[in-house]
Structures are given as C-alpha cells and as structure tokens.
Amino acid sequence: MAPKPKTIISPPKPPSSRPHLFKNRMGLGAYIAAPESYPASVVIYYNADFVVIHDKFPKATVHTLLLPRSPKHTLLHPFEALQDVEFLEKVKEEVGKLKVLVAAELQRRLGSFSRSDAAREAVLNGDAEPEEGQAKTAAEGQEKNDKGKEPQLPPGRDWMADLMCGVHAVPSMGNLHIHVLSRDMHSPAMKHRKHYNSFNTPFLVDVADFPLGEADPRRIPKDEGYMRRDLVCWRCGKNFGNRFKELKDHLDKEFEEWKRE
Template sequence: MKPDVATEKSKAMGRSGLAAYIEDPDSFPSSRVIYSNEKFVVINDAYPKSIIHTLILPRDLKKSVMRPQDAFDDSAFLAECVAEEKKVRKLVATELRRRFGQQSASDRPLIEALESDDPPEQLPPGRDWEKEAVSGIHSNPSMRNLHIHVMSREFCGEKMNKTNHYQSFTTDFLVPLDQFPLTKHDHRRHYSWMPVDMICWRCGKNFGNRMLRLKEHLELEKDEWIKE
C-alpha cells in the first residue's frame, strides 16, 4: 500500500514532523489522524512499536515546543492532557477488545452475552483492556513537539527493531502522566542513561541486548497474553 503524501511529508521533516499534524490535521487520512479538536490531535504513530500505538499531540504552540517535564509543571495544562489520555486509553481498549476479545478467555463470557439473542440484564464484567495499555512521555523525546504515547503493552509493532526502542517503553524512561509534576531533583527531568538489559515485560526474563531473541520471545508472549 502506497503511503499517503501528507505522512511522507511529515516524515521528511525529521524531528519536526509532528508539527504538520498539529497545524493541519485535516490534510491527513483517517488511517493516520484518529480525531482532532481545538486542543489536541490524536494520531496512529507512523512508526508503531506495538500493535496499537497512538500519540496525543497538544496543539498549544507554546507548550508543544517545551520539554514535557517543564510543560507539565502547569497544573491546568497537565489536567487537560490527563483527561485526553483517559479518552484515548478507552479508544485503545475498545480496539483491543475488537481485535482480540474473541480469543481472550476472560473476555469471552461478555462477548457471548452481548451476542446472544437474549442478553442478560447483568452482563459479565469482561476483561479490563484499559489495563493492557501503557502510556506516558519519553524523558528525552526523539521528536521536537510534545507528544504522549498511548499503546498496547505487547510491544510487537512492526517498528520495534532496536534495543532503545524497547527500553524506552519498559523502563522509567517512559514517565506516566500520573507521575507529574516531577520534583525539582527527579532524575527523569534530565534523564542521562538507560539500563543495559532488556527485560520481558510479561515474564521478567533478561535478554541483555539480544534484540532478535527478544522479538521472537515477545511474539510468543503476545499469543499467551491475548489468550488470558
């Protein structure tokens, strides 16, 4: 499938590529921009590190060019971003259920009840797919414009190819929004190093820096995770 022109232009902008979405979200197809409003643009990451990998882009031009650690010192702005993150987390959870609910043992009773000819008044709770998402900002973002990651937690996206990709989402390099505002001396304000070893998010096995071995393992863990 040929990439859309708008996305290719944003990629060509390098570290400033997210600005194109903020300035003109309507120029992108729905496969890229999920929705936009006056304060936020929510997109599917062009370089997904998980099966579902979205980005929340604040449109406040002053805040957008700040380091997130500093921007989130503003309690009002932080509150807006937290509220938007909750909305997007629900969208990610809904998409996870759509894709994997039929294969999930804990979700199957709910789906069967919903699909029955005579659904019960009290539905089974089903799987809490919101808990299967991770979100936050990178301590040292690779892109210039502030962005918040909201993604599924299996880390089997097509662009999960490097050790620092994996570590950036499975160590304290990723800072959840509920950790803000950071204290003045919190090391995540000026993150200077990343752990050497890659640890499986699900079973805790240490893969060192062996990315290919980890990727093979993550695919197996993904299948078991879906079945839960």
C-alpha cells in the same frame, strides 16, 4: 477507532519563526496544524486543543500519539510543558478519554482470543443470550435505557489495565507528544534495543507522575542509563541481557499467551 469529527476546526497558524512543519524532528507539526487534511486511518480525532494520531511506526498492537495544539507548549520539552498545572490537567483529562478509545480498539482486535472476554464475545456474536439486566443488541440497549434500566454486556477483560501512557525523557520529535499504547510490544516496527527500553524502563514517564519533583532521577536519563539496561521481558521478567533477537522471538510467544488471558 472512533472516526474524527466532521466539524472542521480551523488550525492555528504557526509563527513564521517556527521550523518548517514537514522537516526532520518537526514532522508532527503537520498534523497539529492541519488535522482535517488527513484520513481517519491517520488522524483518529481532533478538537481545538488536541490532535490524536496513529503512531506511524507503532511499537505495539495499538499505538497512538496525543498532540497538544497549544503554541505555548508544543515546542517545550515535556518535563517543562507538564510543569504547567493548568495545562497538565487538560492533558490528563484528554489522556483519560484517549485511553478509553485505545482500550476499546484493543478489545475489538483481540477480544475474540481472550478467555476473559469469552462470555461477552458469545453475546456479541449471538451465540448466547444476555443475562437479566443485560442488553443483547444496541436496539435492546436503547429500549432498556428508555425504561430507565442500565444495559450491560457480561463483564470481560480489563483492557485498560493493558495500556501504557507517557512521554519519553528524551523525545525523538520536536513537538510535544504523549504515547498511549497497548502493553504488548508486538510490532514489526520494534526493531532494536533502544525501541524496547524506551518503553520498558523509567525512560517512559507516566503522565500521572507529573509534575515531577526537582530531584526526580528521571530528569537526567543519561546518568541513569535507561537505554543501556538489560532487556527484560515486560510480562515474565526474564532477563535477556543485550540479546535483542532472542527477546524479540520470546515476545512473539508472550504475545500469543497474553492475548488469550
């Protein structure tokens, strides 16, 4: 992933009435308050309005969290915070930037396995020459840019289509956070049914769906019973009922096929 900027941005000082940043559900507040104190392996980047971190317990190959730094919104329920149209637009813009980074990281990790990326990987590895109009190296790309031409690698897999993005209807942490992660659900940290269904039912609400209508059923997740739904493979649609161990074994196989698409 891209390294965090060297420019240090002074973190906002939390109000004295705010709960201790490092306790219980308020753990994300530490990253919001002082992102510069964490290494790039934890904090991916930050600016005056947002901090982006790697999820401490990732549920997929790449799993990031976007943390808004706005004191007005950080302790609100996401459904309430994202009703603010001006704030929502800022979040959507930052989510768009983060999705580009996550897709690039997913491609970096898995591109060598993907049939769709085979031609691109061959050029990157020096095993094939770029076609006309394509740049083989960064130097060549800069040279072509200087000549007004657009450098390109062979078209490959649309890794952006393999991403999910959203907020949970019942957040597990007190500070507002938006999940941006790969679709695969392949991780040792995905340990039980609740983990899986929280990302594979309408319990995860896409940021693009906001602002939500007043009658949107996702506003009352308990009534909808998302966590009690059958476990259904995100890729092939096979229903595993409540048999999480079988689903987990199945997802390992699906991951091997998915990364080779």
